Amino acid sequence: MKRAIKDHSGDFAAILVLLVVSVFVAGYILTKQGLRLPFISSSQYTLNAQFSTAQAVTPGQGQSVRISGVQVGEIGGVTLSNGMAVVKMDIDQEYKHLIHTNATALLRPKTGLKDMFIEVDPGNHQAPVAKPGFTIPIGNTNPDIDVDEILASLDGDTRSYLNLLVNGAGEGLSGKGGDELAQVLERFEPTHRDLARVNQAVAVRGEDLRQLVNSLQRLNTALATKQGQIIQLVDSSAVVFRAFASEDGNISRALVDLPGTLSQTTDTLNKVQTFAKLLGPTSTSLLPAAHAIPAANAALSALAKPSTPIVQNQIRPFVVAARPLVRNLKPAAENLSAATPNLTKTFVTLNHFVNMLGYNPGDTEHGYLWWLAWLDHNVRTLFALQDANGVFRPLFLQASCATYTQLLSNLNIVQAGLGSEFEGLLNLAPIVGPDGVCPSTGTTIASAYKSYAAKHPQAAAETAHVKSNGQLTGNVSALDQFAPQLAK
Numbered sequence: 370m371k372r373a374i375k376d377h378s379g380d381f382a383a384i385l386v387l388l389v390v391s392v393f394v395a396g397y398i399l400t401k402q403g404l405r406l407p408f409i410s411s412s413q414y415t416l417n418a419q420f421s422t423a424q425a426v427t428p429g430q431g432q433s434v435r436i437s438g439v440q441v442g443e444i445g446g447v448t449l450s451n452g453m454a455v456v457k458m459d460i461d462q463e464y465k466h467l468i469h470t471n472a473t474a475l476l477r478p479k480t481g482l483k484d485m486f487i488e489v490d491p492g493n494h495q496a497p498v499a500k501p502g503f504t505i506p507i508g509n510t511n512p513d514i515d516v517d518e519i520l521a522s523l524d525g526d527t528r529s530y531l532n533l534l535v536n537g538a539g540e541g542l543s544g545k546g547g548d549e550l551a552q553v554l555e556r557f558e559p560t561h562r563d564l565a566r567v568n569q570a571v572a573v574r575g576e577d578l579r580q581l582v583n584s585l586q587r588l589n590t591a592l593a594t595k596q597g598q599i600i601q602l603v604d605s606s607a608v609v610f611r612a613f614a615s616e617d618g619n620i621s622r623a624l625v626d627l628p629g630t631l632s633q634t635t636d637t638l639n640k641v642q643t644f645a646k647l648l649g650p651t652s653t654s655l656l657p658a659a660h661a662i663p664a665a666n667a668a669l670s671a672l673a674k675p676s677t678p679i680v681q682n683q684i685r686p687f688v689v690a691a692r693p694l695v696r697n698l699k700p701a702a703e704n705l706s707a708a709t710p711n712l713t714k715t716f717v718t719l720n721h722f723v724n725m726l727g728y729n730p731g732d733t734e735h736g737y738l739w740w741l742a743w744l745d746h747n748v749r750t751l752f753a754l755q756d757a758n759g760v761f762r763p764l765f766l767q768a769s770c771a772t773y774t775q776l777l778s779n780l781n782i783v784q785a786g787l788g789s790e791f792e793g794l795l796n797l798a799p800i801v802g803p804d805g806v807c808p809s810t811g812t813t814i815a816s817a818y819k820s821y822a823a824k825h826p827q828a829a830a831e832t833a834h835v836k837s838n839g840q841l842t843g844n845v846s847a848l849d850q851f852a853p854q855l856a857k
Contacts, residue, residue, distance in 0.1 A: 413442060413459040417504040418474040418487065422512045423447050423454030424727065425483035425738065426476070434458045434487045436467065444487065453507055458487060471496035473509040482745075483727070483738060485513065515727075517720050532712055533705050540701035541694065549694050556687040563679050570672050574665050581658040588655070591647050598640045605630070605637050770807035 426432065426447050434442040442460035449455070456476075460468065469492035478485055499505075520528060542549075571578075592599070609630055612623035729736040735743075768776075 412462050414462060414465060414501040415445065416458045416460055416468065416499060416501070418456050418458060418510050419450075419504060419507040420454045420456060420474075420476055420510050420512045421507060423456055423476070424513065424729070425478065425485050426454070426456060427485075427739070427742075428457070430484075430742075432485050432487075434460065434489060436464070436489050436491055441467070441489070444485075455504065456487065458489075466498055467491050468499045469493065469496040470499050470503065471509070472499065472505055473511075474505050475510070476512045478513060482742060483513075484742075515723075517723060520716075520720075529709055529713065532716075533702065533709060536705045536708075536712075537698055537702040540705070541698035553687070553691055553694070556683070556690065559679065559683045560687075563676065567672065567676075570668060574668060577658065577661040577665060581661075584651075584655045584658050588651050591644075591651055595644045595647070598637070598644060602637050602641060605633055609634075773807060 426444060428444050428446045432444040433440045434444065441464045442458055444456060445459040446457040447454055448457070468489065471492040473490040473492070475488045475490075476485060477488055523531070612626065612630070726737045729739070
């Protein structure tokens with residue numbers, strides 16, 4: 370053994386170097402594919418996050434956890450707890466002092482195929498650092514929202530009006546609408562500036578307005594507490610006025626009823642006196658607000674005077690300039706209104722199609738989007754041209770032992786030495802050898818070769834030899850001489 374290594378030291382050193390390089394390349398590839406090697410990869414600790422839904426979250430597919438766009442970990446698993454999805458996050462140890470208990474988490478897709486990742490806001494230093502096993506509550510998380518969920522929150526009329534508005538605006542602004550829309554938005558600038566001045570003037574009188582509203586609220590509250598007495602007063606007055614409005618023949622009867630009416634009126638007035646006692650302090654409280662009304666009117670008058678030229682010279686030209694655009698939008702709006710039923714059916718069909726693609730039946734089955742990602746992964750693996758073995762495409766051959774034997778025989782009887790070259794390329798001899806997957810065929814070959822060696826010892830000594838255990842070694846092309854016998 371030592372002599373063989375010494376005689377072939379160069380080859381032995383080359384093999385060791387290739388072995389070390391292959392181990393290094395394999396480790397690098399496995400690390401990039403997400404495999405964590407012991408004693409090499411950094412350790413991780415676990416945090417959890419509750420979400421109302423964890424659609425498209427697939428642990429083990431390299432879905433990451435990020436902070437400000439930097440990957441700090443990976444999604445390690447997802448479970449269901451009390452109707453909420455609990456997503457397990459494996460965070461690298463170097464970021465263990467970064468995430469706090471007031472952190473927030475957003476579930477977002479990286480691609481249109483819903484390749485999800487979790488964006489974490491680590492929170493601030495007002496809260497303690499999150500310990501391993503801490504769960505971010507659902508109040509601090511937000512799942513991914515699909516477009517169909519936004520549209521589903523709108524009623525049918527709103528969706529129709531939204532479609533009408535978007536498509537009508539697109540047709541109206543086609544070609545020339547961009548410049549006209551820009552001019553319209555430019556004319557809004559003076560209006561926004563004047564509205565800011567109006568808001569500032571109103572804010573100055575905010576205290577007076579609050580006091581006025583408060584006093585009116587107190588008055589209405591007081592009136593509401595005496596609602597029964599007021600109704601009774603109105604009813605009694607109605608009875609009196611109806612009595613006076615009756616015909617002459619009823620006057621006598623009214624006079625007869627007058628004492629009772631007066632008595633009822635007296636009782637009502639006594640109750641009204643209580644109301645008046647409450648109304649007096651209320652009216653007194655309203656006096657400051659009434660005194661402030663003239664000043665507020667004066668301020669509004671001072672604001673209205675400079676606003677008149679703005680309305681006359683800016684808002685009115687803006688309306689005149691916008692009328693051609695409105696006229697251009699009218700035909701598009703009419704056509705869009707006629708096409709809206711078909712558009713509604715189209716979007717409903719598209720919504721059903723998207724729901725079908727995104728539907729996940731459960732743990733025993735997967736949705737179409739999952740199988741699409743699985744197919745993409747297999748296709749990428751199939752058409753990869755380079756791996757740790759070099760730029761070769763993998764090939765798998767399957768045949769019976771008889772087929773391999775026949776193929777080996779045919780290759781070894783090819784003229785001009787091509788048989789040995791092809792056999793070396795396909796490496797069929799180890800398969801049919803005694804230690805291969807076809808030991809019976811290998812035994813037959815060895816027996817045939819022994820018979821051949823007994824008849825042609827000189828030729829057999831130059832090409833190959835047989836060990837004591839019957840295994841054929843040396844130059845495999847030695848089978849060229851007795852392959853026809855073996856083929857029989």
